[in-house]
Amino acid sequence: MTGQRRHRNSSKRRRPSRSRSTRAELQFPVSRVDRLLREGNYAQRLSSSTPVFLAGVLEYLTANILELAGDEAHNNHRMRITPEHVERAVDSNPQLSRLWGDVTTSQVDDKPQSTKNC
Numbered sequence: 001m002t003g004q005r006r007h008r009n010s011s012k013r014r015r016p017s018r019s020r021s022t023r024a025e026l027q028f029p030v031s032r033v034d035r036l037l038r039e040g041n042y043a044q045r046l047s048s049s050t051p052v053f054l055a056g057v058l059e060y061l062t063a064n065i066l067e068l069a070g071d072e073a074h075n076n077h078r079m080r081i082t083p084e085h086v087e088r089a090v091d092s093n094p095q096l097s098r099l100w101g102d103v104t105t106s107q108v109d110d111k112p113q114s115t116k117n118c
Contacts, residue, residue, distance in 0.1 A: 020052060028055040028062075068093060 034051035068089035
């Protein structure tokens, strides 16, 4: 034993660190939501599960809106989702329209003017 050092847990390897978003199987950043909640001073104390739950809710709402807007774009024979598709999707869904009832959307021209000089 002389000259030899035995380290504790030398046989165990350290697992690579996983983000809270990865652990919760979310795409939205849990750490950013946590930081914004703490910087916003919305409450004196926050549970460790609060940003995970809020990130999950935001991801769910975003996925629903994008799915409805994608269906709206597909119905109009378009490949890309535009702000008009999102607005029509939110307006056509009673729950989302109630959630966004007081929100003012920007006025967008239906047909953009052509910049070609013929």
